Amino acid sequence: MxxxxxxxxxxxxxxxxxxxxxxxxxxxxxxxxxxxxxxxxxxxxxxxxxxxxxxxxxxxxxxxxxxxxxxxxxxxxxxxxxxxxxxxxxxxxxxxxxxxxxxxxxxxGLGELLARIERRRQLLAAEGLFAVELKRALPFLPRCVGLVTAPSSAAERDVLENARRRWPAVDFEVAHAAMQGTRAAAEVIEAVERLDRDPRVDVIVVARGGGSVEDLLPFSDEGLVRAVHQVRTPVVSAIGHEPDAPLLDLVADVRASTPTDAAKLVVPDVLEERQRVATARDRIRSAVTGVLAREQAGLDNLRSRPVLADPRSLVAARTDEVVELRERARRCLRHGLDRGADDIAHQRARARALSPLETLRRGYSVLQDAQGHVVSSVAGVATGAPVTIRVSDGRLHATTTKVESDD
Missing domain, CATH: 2.40.50.140 (Nucleic acid-binding proteins)
Known part of the structure; x- marks a missing residue:
């Protein structure tokens, strides 16, 4: 109520x-x-x-x-x-x-679709298909670039024109495939595997323009993700625009925000490389010039030294030193000889002073018997015994005529 x-x-x-x-x-x-x-x-x-x-x-x-x-x-x-x-x-x-x-x-609706993609992403990530250590580096200058895209598409035109504008000699091997619809995933898988078997292809680009989440759904297909994971050639994913993030971006070795960005990633810019070569050449020339200048300055410094300007000056200085050392050696030798001669003279004088002959020179003599024994007592000499008298300058032979004792 x-x-x-x-x-x-x-x-x-x-x-x-x-x-x-x-x-x-x-x-x-x-x-x-x-x-x-x-x-x-x-x-x-x-x-x-x-x-x-x-x-x-x-x-x-x-x-x-x-x-x-x-x-x-x-x-x-x-x-x-x-x-x-x-x-x-x-x-x-x-x-x-x-x-x-x-x-x-x-x-x-879209939320359910995104939920399925997210669950698939988690499953594949758990298997390690998106591991960073599996990513391969792109070659600096590929011999041939494989391109998987829709025939006569804006993505194909963007990749070819921008790549050839950056490097005119780049070679492309284009494999057309459906980029939308139920057959898209299967055709992209077949095109990627065919380019991977081509020995000339060094890098593969999968390119498509922007679109809705439903349009980009084939590039989150599990079969496509596993096929890209198994190829040996580096793969660049260029699907949609910057906000788009299909699972192909995660398994690819390099993700490009747009097809135009993919062209910039796979080939270098010839003008930039020429500028780098010119810069490197200038740096090398400057380095070589600097080394030569330093070495020349070192040589000039060495040549400016007095010893190299007049090499005889060093020899003359050393000659004077040799002469002085030789004179010092001579003086030392003469002093040594003089001291030695003085020592010999002193020793000889001492030896003479202690010699018995010196005693004989002072008038003393030594009496010896016939056997040459020194006679020190009259008790050992008989009358008429021959004796020898040793004086300072010779010997006297005599016969004892009489023996007297001090007693």
Whole structure:
């Protein structure tokens, strides 16, 4: 029954809030489709707050869900995703706000498609297909560039024209394939494998212009990702524009933001390389010139020294030193000889002073018997015995005529 109120008998706020809460609860759980406009995760709370808006009308409503439900979504729920929410309306009487308490959240439309791609990405990443250490470096100047693209497409024109503008002598091997539709993934796989078997091809470029997520879906095909992972030739992915990120970008050795960027990556710029060569040549010339200048300065410095200007000056100085040393040696030798001669003279004088002959010169003599024995007593000499008298300058032979004793 409707509530009857008047200006004289108004209903209190609590009664109106209670009635509104009752009417909201009568709605029960409902499925709501919309787009997530805002996500707020407050620290310390087990509730996640979101804003869900109608994709056509300018109408939005608050949505709450448990942190467990929000974290269990794969891929994670982000702002802008289209979802279908199973929720129960809830009226918060204290603040007079209405919100939906979500019990289940499902991706729909583009969101569901992106969710499938994200699950596929996680599966392939877990197998190691996107590992950084598997990426191969592009050759500096490839002999031949393999190009996989749609026939007569803007991507083909961009790659060929920009590459030849940068390096006019570049050679291309173009393999046409469908870049959109159900046959796109299979044809791209066949074209990549054919170019990989060509020994002339040094790098493969897979190029396509921009498009919607549905248009670029073949380049997230699992078969294509595994085929690119197995080829031996480096692969450049040039799919769509900068915001687009198909799985082919992750498995390729190099990702180009656009087909034009791919042309800049696979071949160098001839003008830049000429400038680098000229710069390197100038640096080498400067380095060689600097070395020669330093060596010439060193030679000039050596030649300017007095010893090299007049080599005889060093010899003359050394000659004077040799002459002085020779004179010193002679003086030392003469002094040594003089001291030796003096020592000999002194020793000879001492020896003479101690010699018996010197005693004989002073008038003494030595008496010897016939056997040559020195006679020191009259007892050993008989009268008439022959004797020899030794004086300083000779010997006297005599015969004893008489023997007297001092007694």
């Amino acid at each position: 409707p509530l009857e109120t008047t200006a004289q008998s108004p209903a209190p706020v609590r009664q109106i809030a209670t009635l509104i809460d009752g009417w909201v609860n009568r709605l029960g759980a409902v499925w709501v489709e919309g787009q997530i406009a805002q996500v707020s995760r407050r620290p310390g709370l087990n509730t996640v707050f979101m804003t869900m808006r109608d994709p056509i009308a300018d109408i939005s409503i608050a949505v709450t869900c448990s942190r467990t439900l929000f974290d269990s979504l794969n891929p994670p729920l982000v702002e802008g995703a289209s979802v279908v929410v199973h929720a129960r309306p809830s009226y918060y009487a204290n603040r007079g706000t209405l919100s939906l308490a979500a019990r289940e959240i499902r991706m729909v």
